[in-house]
Amino acid sequence: MNTIYLFFLLLVAFLPSYCVGYDEQLYACSGQYLFPCGSVARLNISYPFWGGDRPLYCGRKGFEIRCEDSQYRFIDSAAQKFRVLNISYFDPIILTIARDDLWNDYCSGILNQEIDFNHDIFKYGRNVRNLSLFNDCRDAISPLLGPNYINCSTVEGEEKTTGFYAIDIPELRISNLSNTCQLGIKVPVLLAALDDLRTGSLEHALEQGFDVEYIADSTRCAKCIATGGICGSNISNTEQFICLCHDQPQPHTCPLAHPGMHALHFTY
Ligand SMILES: *[C@@H]1O[C@H](CO)[C@@H](O)[C@H](O)[C@H]1NC(C)=O
Numbered sequence: 400m401n402t403i404y405l406f407f408l409l410l411v412a413f414l415p416s417y418c419v420g421y422d423e424q425l426y427a428c429s430g431q432y433l434f435p436c437g438s439v440a441r442l443n444i445s446y447p448f449w450g451g452d453r454p455l456y457c458g459r460k461g462f463e464i465r466c467e468d469s470q471y472r473f474i475d476s477a478a479q480k481f482r483v484l485n486i487s488y489f490d491p492i493i494l495t496i497a498r499d500d501l502w503n504d505y506c507s508g509i510l511n512q513e514i515d516f517n518h519d520i521f522k523y524g525r526n527v528r529n530l531s532l533f534n535d536c537r538d539a540i541s542p543l544l545g546p547n548y549i550n551c552s553t554v555e556g557e558e559k560t561t562g563f564y565a566i567d568i569p570e571l572r573i574s575n576l577s578n579t580c581q582l583g584i585k586v587p588v589l590l591a592a593l594d595d596l597r598t599g600s601l602e603h604a605l606e607q608g609f610d611v612e613y614i615a616d617s618t619r620c621a622k623c624i625a626t627g628g629i630c631g632s633n634i635s636n637t638e639q640f641i642c643l644c645h646d647q648p649q650p651h652t653c654p655l656a657h658p659g660m661h662a663l664h665f666t667y
């Protein structure tokens with residue numbers, strides 16, 4: 400009895416790891432993964448994204464979604480941190496993100512550089528516009544105080560500064576006083592945030608984030624899925640895209656099904 404038990408233990412322990420590798424990859428990547436991160440609503444993580452319990456080999460290098468302080472984050476290669484608000488996997492794949500440094504405290508965010516993400520990988524969604532955000536405006540603009548004026552304080556919380564925002568669309572045109580301001584940045588916002596901007600709810604407008612469309616190799620994964628595969632990357636070379644097919648990974652798409660050929664073949 401003990402001998403048989405030991406035999407099975409040894410069998411399991413010494414199964415070639417390359418075999419287990421592909422099975423595990425197929426298993427890990429085939430289910431959907433709703434990434435838990437603090438809130439009730441969970442982010443649906445699918446190719447090219449990965450993170451949490453979904454390994455890199457189910458996604459693409461550089462597309463990790465992290466959970467930090469109960470917030471989903473995406474860190475682009477340009478080293479700007481974004482909050483991830485939503486991901487839509489319809490064609491095109493759309494990521495709704497918000498600049499982390501403007502969240503809750505846009506005043507200090509205005510000190511930072513303008514946003515820049517990797518334009519080889521994403522482009523702005525069609526529903527995105529540039530908001531110009533100014534601060535530390537010297538000349539007396541107080542007589543003109545309108546909903547688009549903001550008050551900030553310096554880091555010490557002592558000196559008050561005045562700023563304003565403007566968006567370059569006809570519905571929300573204001574006089575351009577930016578020559579009197581020391582600081583200015585452009586921030587992408589959604590057209591859907593226009594009502595917030597009209598009424599002075601800048602914070603709420605920024606919290607809606609903005610959309611970026613995934614443009615890098617967006618058709619490659621669609622072709623793999625169309626042949627019954629699952630997109631992923633090569634375990635031993637994660638830079639490389641692979642299409643996870645029923646019995647073995649393929650570089651692009653799965654072969655046409657051959658009835659009766661269900662034996663497992665492993666190439667690695
Ligand atoms: C997230 O995207 C999905 C798919 O497009 C959509 O149905 C859902 O309403 C979005 N959620 C939010 C909070 O925008």
Ligand SMILES: *[C@@H]1O[C@H](CO)[C@@H](O)[C@H](O)[C@H]1NC(C)=O
Nearest residue numbers: 431432433443444445488489
């Ligand atoms: C998550 O995304 C995958 C891939 O697009 C989709 O098949 C699945 O229905 C989505 N799940 C939810 C709960 O939205």
Ligand SMILES: *[C@@H]1O[C@H](CO)[C@@H](O)[C@H](O)[C@H]1NC(C)=O
Nearest residue numbers: 523527528529530585586587
């Ligand atoms: C916003 O302005 C920047 C810099 O002027 C530009 O690179 C970017 O494409 C603009 N974004 C949109 C959505 O028009």
Ligand SMILES: *[C@@H]1O[C@H](CO)[C@@H](O)[C@H](O)[C@H]1NC(C)=O
Nearest residue numbers: 541544546548549550561599
């Ligand atoms: C900014 O300060 C001015 C003058 O103190 C005040 O009238 C205005 O309501 C403030 N605006 C905001 C957005 O707090």
Ligand SMILES: *[C@@H]1O[C@H](CO)[C@@H](O)[C@H](O)[C@H]1NC(C)=O
Nearest residue numbers: 531565566567575576577578
């Ligand atoms: C405002 O004017 C400055 C030059 O004085 C220009 O650089 C900037 O793009 C203008 N901004 C808007 C929102 O029109």
Ligand SMILES: *[C@@H]1O[C@H](CO)[C@@H](O)[C@H](O)[C@H]1NC(C)=O
Nearest residue numbers: 633634635636641648649650
């Ligand atoms: C995965 O990468 C290894 C090492 O570069 C390579 O030998 C193997 O053929 C690749 N697998 C696929 C399916 O392309």
